[in-house]
Each structure stands twice: as C-alpha cells, then as structure tokens.
Amino acid sequence: MSKPIVAIVGRPNVGKSTLFNRLVGHRRAIVDDMPGVTRDRNYATVNKYEVPFILVDTGGFEPVTEDRLLQQMREQSQLAMEEADVIFFVMDGREGLTPADREVAGMLRKVNKPVFYLVNKIDGEKLELASSDFYSLGIDSMHTISAEHNRGINDLIEELMGILPHSPADDEDEITKIAVVGRPNVGKSSLVNKLLGFERSVANPTAGTTRDSIDTHFTCNKKRYLLIDTAGIRRKGKTTEKLEKYSVVDSLRSIERGDVVLIVINAEDGVTEQDSKIAGYAYEAGKACIFVVNKWDALQKDNASVGRFVDRIRTEFKYLPFAPIIFVSAVTGQRVPKIIQEVDKVMTQYARRVTTSDLNKVFTEATEAKHAPLASGRRVKFYFATQVGTKPPTFVIFTNQPEGIHFSYERYLANRFREAFGFEGTPIRLLFRGRERNKA
Ligand SMILES: Nc1nc2c(ncn2[C@@H]2O[C@H](COP(=O)(O)OP(=O)(O)OP(=O)(O)O)[C@@H](O)[C@H]2O)c(=O)[nH]1
Numbered sequence: 001m002s003k004p005i006v007a008i009v010g011r012p013n014v015g016k017s018t019l020f021n022r023l024v025g026h027r028r029a030i031v032d033d034m035p036g037v038t039r040d041r042n043y044a045t046v047n048k049y050e051v052p053f054i055l056v057d058t059g060g061f062e063p064v065t066e067d068r069l070l071q072q073m074r075e076q077s078q079l080a081m082e083e084a085d086v087i088f089f090v091m092d093g094r095e096g097l098t099p100a101d102r103e104v105a106g107m108l109r110k111v112n113k114p115v116f117y118l119v120n121k122i123d124g125e126k127l128e129l130a131s132s133d134f135y136s137l138g139i140d141s142m143h144t145i146s147a148e149h150n151r152g153i154n155d156l157i158e159e160l161m162g163i164l165p166h167s168p169a170d171d172e173d174e175i176t177k178i179a180v181v182g183r184p185n186v187g188k189s190s191l192v193n194k195l196l197g198f199e200r201s202v203a204n205p206t207a208g209t210t211r212d213s214i215d216t217h218f219t220c221n222k223k224r225y226l227l228i229d230t231a232g233i234r235r236k237g238k239t240t241e242k243l244e245k246y247s248v249v250d251s252l253r254s255i256e257r258g259d260v261v262l263i264v265i266n267a268e269d270g271v272t273e274q275d276s277k278i279a280g281y282a283y284e285a286g287k288a289c290i291f292v293v294n295k296w297d298a299l300q301k302d303n304a305s306v307g308r309f310v311d312r313i314r315t316e317f318k319y320l321p322f323a324p325i326i327f328v329s330a331v332t333g334q335r336v337p338k339i340i341q342e343v344d345k346v347m348t349q350y351a352r353r354v355t356t357s358d359l360n361k362v363f364t365e366a367t368e369a370k371h372a373p374l375a376s377g378r379r380v381k382f383y384f385a386t387q388v389g390t391k392p393p394t395f396v397i398f399t400n401q402p403e404g405i406h407f408s409y410e411r412y413l414a415n416r417f418r419e420a421f422g423f424e425g426t427p428i429r430l431l432f433r434g435r436e437r438n439k440a
C-alpha cells in the first residue's frame, strides 16, 4: 500500500522547511550510514504518527528572483496539486496576506483535494488576532501555527490523521515486490518489457492499476513477483527539468511500495546527481537495492569498462556497498535474465531471520574482540542482541548506554553481522535499548 503524499507549498521564507523539519523530526540514519548519501531536503517519509506519509517540501528548488516568484509558485502548486493527496499551504502570519498568497489560494480552490491553510509564525496568543485577515481568502478554516515553536502542530496532525486513509497492517505475503526506478529515459519501460518477455509464465499483466506506476504480476519458478514500473507515460510533453522533478516523486512512490529496488542507470550518461537522489532515498527507506546499468550495448567498451563503472558506482554510492551491480541491455537482452536471480538472492537476505543464539555468538565475539569507546566517561556494557524484524533485518541491542554508542562502533557491529551472516543487497538496522525495557 503506497503511502499518501502531503505537499507543502507557499512563498519563500514563510517557514516551509521549518515545518518540514518539525514534522520529519530527527532522522535516524541507518546503521551503515556513510558520507555521500544525497539527502534531499525536499522529500522524507514521516513514520512517527499513526499513519505514515511522504512529506514533500516544494520550496527551495532553485533560487528565486522577484519576477520569477509568481511563475515558480504556479509551477510549485501545480506539482503539488498533481502529485499530492493533501496540500499544506503555508502563509506568513507576521507579514500578513500577500498578492502571491491570493493567487495560489485561487489555484488551490479549484483542486479537488484537501487543502490545509496554515498561517505560520503565530508564536503566541497575542499574534492570533493578526491572522484574522486571512479569512478574506474565502476559506472556512485555517490553522494558526508556529513551526519553529511547535505551536498548533498537534492539532494539525490530528486533523491530518483524520483524513488520511488508514491502511491495514502490511500483509506478510509471499510476493516479491520489485520497484524499477531511475531518471526519465534510462530505459525502465524497455527493461520491464524485456524482463517480462523472458518470463514465459507472465500472469495477468494489469496495466495502470495504480495512478503512477504500471503494476505487473508474474510468476517465475513458482515464485510470485510484482513489478512496479515507474510510469513516464503521462509525462510526455514536459520539459526535461520538470520531468526530473516529477521523476523523483514517482520514484518515491514506487520505492515505498517495493521490497527490492532496481536503480536503473543509463550507461551512456554515467552516474548523475539525480541517480544519487533516487538511490539515497531507496537507502533511507531501508529497501534492498540492486544497481542495473542499462544500455550497455550502446557503449564503446574495453577490458576495463566494467571495472571503471563499478569503481564509479562504489565511490558515488558509498552507503550502498552491499548492493549488487548488473550490466544489462534492454535492447539485446544481454544479462536481463540475471536480474531475477539477483532479486531472489537479495530478497532472501532482506527477509532473513537469524536465530538468537547464532546472533549472540557473533555479537559476543564482536564486542569482546573490540570494546566500544567510553560513553560520557563510562564503560559501555552490552547484554544481548535480538532480531526484531525483517525487510530490512532489524536488530535490538541491549546496553547500559543506549544513547552513547559511537557511530563508528555501530558500523563495526553492523559489518561483523554482515561478515557472519551475509545480508548481501540489504541494509540492516541496529537499535540500541536500555536494559530496563528488556525486563519489562
Ligand atoms: N517567528 C517565527 N519564525 C519562523 C517560524 N517558522 C519559520 N520561521 C523563520 O522564517 C524563516 C524562513 O523559514 P524557512 O523554513 O527557511 O522558510 P521556507 O518557506 O522554507 O523558505 P524557502 O526555502 O525560501 O522556500 C527562518 O528564519 C525561520 O527561522 C515560526 O513559526 N515563527
């Protein structure tokens, strides 16, 4: 079930990114986090409330000059209106209502989606009065908030939760969901078609079952798969720049729904910034990842070509050292059948459970071989480890210093787990807990 998208729109400087950060909160990096993840200030998954959602901040895409402001706001609002399920329209309560606000409000009024009118920077009760002229927009209700001081945010979330669809708990089904993502034109659709052409037992391809992706169910060696292709069809006619923006949102949706993410890269273009954004998101979403370098046929190659490309990917995506890399051609079909083999391998690891006794054997060895650095001058004691989840494999480690584990030590432990158990292709998460909770 794909998560709903909430988009924040509004003029520059009204507090969009402050609100974004407020709602996203402290992002806990996955354990083998490394420098080089392209963190996008514009997109994040918010998991801390009852219904998880994707938050999109449409601001800050590019520097704005006065005359471009209105145009940019139109584009911004357009993007939000097309992509989002809910819109947060932020205005500045200190500055008061501006013509640009009116213009955007006019556009939003025509959209058949819930719009929350947020008057920000109302830091205290005294300022509430000043916000009344916003009603002249002809709106029935608005929220006066202070993103910076956390005022009115709980009410806002409560109302939001009331309108978001509550999805049933994730069905632990047997279907492997494969999300195919990448920049426009890298060959996603060609790849999907080729892939399905190879699998003779394709069952009921159901095109267009979701709005933004083309879902195809198929079986291979008696295993069931769902291919989620990130659609470019309804995008035809957009400029390249806009296409790229849209493609991030589309990719996000697909990534959220998938177990295994095929990050498709165009061999002809090498690795681009947009590829980094998409991969960074797949990583942060905790998905299993495979790099698929497509259009390999179109490249002038020598003996060192593969090596160079691998180096490039490993350098550019330091945080995904565990992700396999495959070089394919959707046109000739070269190595395309290998994709499903890799998907199977990676999926097995992604869903893998290790026994508590195996885990603790490795864990005890690791903590004895190398002690954790002192935490606030105190010795760190570890009690035991247990796997609490899969997809991705998630471990809880009980310790006397849950807050004080050094990042590099966390990485050390994760690497030991990888050495001992494999986990190729999948991120793993380590969570540290105090001992008390364990007893309770
Ligand atoms: N007093 C007050 N200031 C706030 C509040 N929220 C944001 N600000 C300030 O307003 C300024 C702009 O905030 P941002 O969150 O960067 O605004 P933005 O809408 O993301 O701006 P762009 O990136 O230009 O689109 C910053 O100096 C914030 O500290 C608030 O609730 N109260």
Ligand SMILES: Nc1nc2c(ncn2[C@@H]2O[C@H](COP(=O)(O)OP(=O)(O)OP(=O)(O)O)[C@@H](O)[C@H]2O)c(=O)[nH]1
Residues within 6 Å of the ligand: 182, 183, 184, 185, 186, 187, 188, 189, 190, 191, 230, 231, 232, 233, 294, 295, 296, 297, 298, 328, 329, 330, 331, 332
């Ligand atoms: N030489 C070569 N060309 C390819 C290959 N795969 C795709 N192409 C070409 O690349 C272009 C884009 O392919 P698509 O499959 O439409 O790409 P896409 O990623 O689905 O594009 P969007 O739907 O816009 O996101 C087409 O002209 C394909 O024929 C390949 O392996 N080799």
